[in-house]
Amino acid sequence: MTTEQAPSPGISRRRLLGSAGAAGAAGLVAGGAAGAYASEAARETPEPLTSVGATAVPFHGGHQAGITTPLQAHGHLLAFDLKAGANRKAAAALLRRWSRTARQLTAGEAPPDDTGIALDAGPSSLTVTFGFGRTFFGKVGLDDRLPEALAPLPHFVSDALDPKRSDGDLWIQIGADDALVAFHALRALQREAAGTARLRWQMNGFNRTPGATDRPMTTRNLMGQIDGTNNPKPTDDDFERRIFVPEKGEPAWMAGGSYAVVRRIRMLLDAWDHLSLERQEKVIGRRKSDGAPLSGGTETTPVRLDKVNADGSLAIAGAAHVRVAAPASNQGAAMLRRPFSYHDGFRADGAPDAGLLFIAWQADPMKGFVPVQRKLDLGDDLSRFLRHEASALFAVPPGCAPGEYVGQALLEG
């Protein structure tokens, strides 16, 4: 596990609280907010924070945070395009700024000129994950370092993609268990892009609040299903190999990195909710109540695709989502699904604008998302209730060590 239960060392936002107040009251505040919050911090004694706020996920490490981190309650996805004239040097400076700020924020520290939105809260499991899109490389003269794995995703029959909300040169995934902590990070990181990159699209998502249920790991999606059960597990022998680019992998700067496929998938909830429970369970191949496969057992019992009912029918139907998506049906193809639900109100046609910000992580999209989605696209019973509305693919480099920044081996190597 990459989480620790204690507030990280350094100057926490909580410790800054009282001192900023003191400075303000004494009329000592000079310029921006930064000086004020930082001035007398060392004098303060940290107060205990409850566990939701106090949980910190380290920014530094072999892999970036936000990939194997447990699902967070709030997520923001941001894609940026480089501004005209932004070169490799400018991009490197941006990634350096972003990495520095991400490190501070994830440790619960206040960056310079802080907006104050996250004051009082701890890091609340904040993670910030950076990625590069295919279009990034040509713009900064790094065509020779473009990974083969960033080849454009193929077209799928059921695609109804909005190009304005797809793709992008740079990507940030923000996750946190508190909405204000997540929004605070979004504002701080967006501000730092200003001279170099322009927001292309942005999406908000959510998962269950910590403590709303005792159920661990898996969450429910807006169709009501338990989602995430048959994900590859960090304890699996082949987990690292499936999800992360190996040490001797290609290109070298991606060793320890991963590829993120991002799909905004709207759910046709009015149609879905009209199905009987029995039909809904058949479409997926698992029970809705507890996620157990229709081939028997409990949520974690391995799926038996060959199980036949007394009447001779397949226990898990031929077009059931878990059958069509299973590694066994796709020459072993597997990915780590780590989604957020989304709900952006209602569409003009009265239908909810809601669904899944589907994010799949894998060492190679051609051995993960692509073959599985090809199969789902044609033969999955669930597809009738889904609309893929936006799509993107990003190379997410390995994590960085203290003093380094994410993407350094790409931009300086």
Next chain:
Amino acid sequence: MTTEQAPSPGISRRRLLGSAGAAGAAGLVAGGAAGAYASEAARETPEPLTSVGATAVPFHGGHQAGITTPLQAHGHLLAFDLKAGANRKAAAALLRRWSRTARQLTAGEAPPDDTGIALDAGPSSLTVTFGFGRTFFGKVGLDDRLPEALAPLPHFVSDALDPKRSDGDLWIQIGADDALVAFHALRALQREAAGTARLRWQMNGFNRTPGATDRPMTTRNLMGQIDGTNNPKPTDDDFERRIFVPEKGEPAWMAGGSYAVVRRIRMLLDAWDHLSLERQEKVIGRRKSDGAPLSGGTETTPVRLDKVNADGSLAIAGAAHVRVAAPASNQGAAMLRRPFSYHDGFRADGAPDAGLLFIAWQADPMKGFVPVQRKLDLGDDLSRFLRHEASALFAVPPGCAPGEYVGQALLEG
């Protein structure tokens, strides 16, 4: 306080879980989801839930829940218009359905044909609050019961209102500490409107996650300020009189009810974030770090509007928000502010589509929101950083007793 820490009695969603599974596995599922979830519930032993999920706010009571209830982490606001031909009887039937479902959901029970979205979670402090807009009364032949207090709000200079996201015949406020529990309620209630009312507008908001901070009551907004400090307190002598229509009040069906002013107020965050901390604090009249008034003390110290600095200037500036909004500057006018923050991504101009779903509660809008907003509209330093984009006013009847429904005295009395 209206919260209780134990799961409410009755059939909880948790207890239904295992049994629904059992029914499904045995192939006993007949029609919709309802039967399955409810079938063998009584056999199950409830498991303990952690406190966030287990907290239930009673639906029944003298006042509706969601007014004095502590802020919840997630909110949905929904306005509906009656469909052509929907009469008083149809409206009464709708309010009866809605009240029954709200009671079930807030107790953590599963309504018939449940979508399952909230399975595993407890009630998570869910509240559902119903209101009537001015346009409701004529449509159902109840013009004679239209409260004077529902007179249209006056036009304000700084208004830039979108009529499509303003007003409405009927209003629902949903609040919960878990996003899936809140969305679950939204779907269940919207479905029940189907034959009778059509969604007019819908907005999503949020506050801090329970446990992200140890700070009680007050929250921060997206400008980074502590918000809610000088709200009327339930312990104030005049709290009931200010916020709720008195027992002998007019009209009789509103006795124990309250009026909700809803304003979608966008924050011009890019401009705001460019101000120095000192300027930001002057605009409000309180310190950003800890919310203490610039006239001295801590967050809860009474504001001293007459306090003068050593240099002769007012400690709280002439156009500071807390001066212009204070009861002392408005012949005692006061309201209970109970907002959600919102963030719906970014606008075409690159600015965040974010701000406050401002909800003000009072016994009479003419002695609450209206005079205060008139004053703020002309002389408040904060106004320059705000855009009022939508507006509505609803009569929120008293709570109902078991067996009754909200609005019964209006619709049947």
